[in-house]
Amino acid sequence: MSTPTPPFSIQQLLGKTLSCTCGVEHTIPTQAVIIAEGALEQVPSCCTRYLPGKQVLLVVDEVTYRIAGERVQKYLADAGYAVEPLFLRTRADGRVVADDENVAHVRTRIRDAIDFLVAVGAGTVNDVAKLASYQAERPYLVCPTAPSMNGFTSGIAAILSRGVKRTIPAHTPVAVVADLNILSTAPPAMIRAGLGDMISKPVSNADWKLTQLIKGGYYCEVPLRIVEEAEQACRANAAAIGQGEKGAIGILTEALILSGFSMVVAGSSSPASGGEHLLSHYWDMTAHWHGREENFHGAQVGVATLVSATLYEKLQRLDPQAIDWTALRRQYPDWEELEQSLHKIHGPLAVEVIAEARKKYLPLPEKEKEWQWIRENWDTIWQELSPILVPAARIREILLAAGAPTTMRELGIGAEELRTAFLHAKDIRGRYTVLDFAHDLGVLEGLCEEVLSESGVLG
Numbered sequence: 001m002s003t004p005t006p007p008f009s010i011q012q013l014l015g016k017t018l019s020c021t022c023g024v025e026h027t028i029p030t031q032a033v034i035i036a037e038g039a040l041e042q043v044p045s046c047c048t049r050y051l052p053g054k055q056v057l058l059v060v061d062e063v064t065y066r067i068a069g070e071r072v073q074k075y076l077a078d079a080g081y082a083v084e085p086l087f088l089r090t091r092a093d094g095r096v097v098a099d100d101e102n103v104a105h106v107r108t109r110i111r112d113a114i115d116f117l118v119a120v121g122a123g124t125v126n127d128v129a130k131l132a133s134y135q136a137e138r139p140y141l142v143c144p145t146a147p148s149m150n151g152f153t154s155g156i157a158a159i160l161s162r163g164v165k166r167t168i169p170a171h172t173p174v175a176v177v178a179d180l181n182i183l184s185t186a187p188p189a190m191i192r193a194g195l196g197d198m199i200s201k202p203v204s205n206a207d208w209k210l211t212q213l214i215k216g217g218y219y220c221e222v223p224l225r226i227v228e229e230a231e232q233a234c235r236a237n238a239a240a241i242g243q244g245e246k247g248a249i250g251i252l253t254e255a256l257i258l259s260g261f262s263m264v265v266a267g268s269s270s271p272a273s274g275g276e277h278l279l280s281h282y283w284d285m286t287a288h289w290h291g292r293e294e295n296f297h298g299a300q301v302g303v304a305t306l307v308s309a310t311l312y313e314k315l316q317r318l319d320p321q322a323i324d325w326t327a328l329r330r331q332y333p334d335w336e337e338l339e340q341s342l343h344k345i346h347g348p349l350a351v352e353v354i355a356e357a358r359k360k361y362l363p364l365p366e367k368e369k370e371w372q373w374i375r376e377n378w379d380t381i382w383q384e385l386s387p388i389l390v391p392a393a394r395i396r397e398i399l400l401a402a403g404a405p406t407t408m409r410e411l412g413i414g415a416e417e418l419r420t421a422f423l424h425a426k427d428i429r430g431r432y433t434v435l436d437f438a439h440d441l442g443v444l445e446g447l448c449e450e451v452l453s454e455s456g457v458l459g
């Protein structure tokens with residue numbers, strides 16, 4: 001078996017194992033990806049080839065059933081499959097959410113007789129079907145109905161669990177059947193959200209690299225290589241993507257699928273989810289406090305990426321000699337102090353948040369070693385990060401070309417919520433990001449207004 005080499009294509013990676021210079025063998029378990037006009041008709045043949053058995057649980061919501069689920073059901077029934085449609089539950093506010101309740105709802109319907117699941121939908125349906133099928137040890141196939149995010153082929157599910165948005169380990173779909181006739185007629189806001197999710201790759205990869213440099217964690221450059229070309233193609237075709245042109249939607253869909261693979265290779269969402277994703281997750285978690293609805297994940301991520309990229313630019317221009325390290329040492333909280341302040345800041349979310357924040361808290365002596373390393377290696381850090389990062393101005397151009405949101409106003413989220421997220425979103429997950437980096441240097445608060453105004457997101 002030949003080992004795939006860059007530039008990677010989807011077909012080259014399917015079902016393959018790469019022996020990597022990072023020392024890890026990367027396996028892509030997904031067997032088939034079909035991206036074509038009219039691809040839905042190929043669902044039965046794809047099932048026959050890759051998914052044994054005849055009893056199918058078709059996971060949909062009311063909208064996705066109408067758009068594509070009903071047809072998938074018919075095609076499968078015509079091919080001799082016994083198909084049981086299962087509609088996700090709608091919350092009291094009329095929304096369908098990927099939460100614990102919906103996962104349990106699907107999970108309880110996976111009886112012994114069910115051989116595999118077919119999920120028809122975008123992020124919500126995919127996440128719920130992915131986690132429920134994983135828990136019930138059944139394979140699944142997904143038919144995306146909108147190119148709105150990159151989670152279709154990842155091995156993790158984003159679930160609202162006990163009030164906190166979490167990425168929960170699951171499995172990858174055995175096959176993806178993406179019908180361009182359906183994807184290109186998805187609501188423009190969802191298509192642009194897909195581009196917003198892709199556009200975060202430079203900053204999320206920079207956060208991952210930064211973590212390796214400062215914390216000594218695992219990093220592999222293959223995830224970045226996997227999406228590199230497809231991501232550039234998305235940037236070059238941003239306007240056509242925004243207009244829903246079929247060819248461009250194909251390019252975006254390919255990039256989103258490769259981005260899912262990049263997370264499989266990394267063994268985590270790190271190459272596709274850094275501080276910018278924390279801002280977005282924080283807005284999701286606090287939406288109901290402010291009486292607003294969550295916006296599309298990728299729409300929020302696109303705007304948050306402008307903030308993150310601007311923060312990187314500010315930090316790069318910082319002179320480490322100008323940082324008052326003595327004051328940092330003096331003000332550094334012990335864990336009990338930090339815990340108390342997290343209680344005050346995060347209110348009802350505090351218990352869950354504290355468990356995450358605990359994961360990256362260091363006692364002062366260890367933090368001092370980290371500071372020293374940063375001081376001594378400042379130039380190295382930026383030499384490593386510069387080739388990964390993309391200027392905020394360029395990201396903004398791309399989002400604008402696609403007609404995607406670039407301001408908080410367009411997201412329906414207030415400036416105050418942006419400030420709160422900028423200062424405190426770092427607490428909601430154990431992962432180290434540029435937000436922690438800035439906080440640890442004592443400049444997060446001081447840079448807040450400058451970053452937010454220069455990022456242009458305040459409109």
Ligand SMILES: [Zn+2]
Nearest residue numbers: 020022220222
């Ligand atoms: Zn590797």
Ligand SMILES: [Zn+2]
Nearest residue numbers: 149150197301
């Ligand atoms: Zn994302």
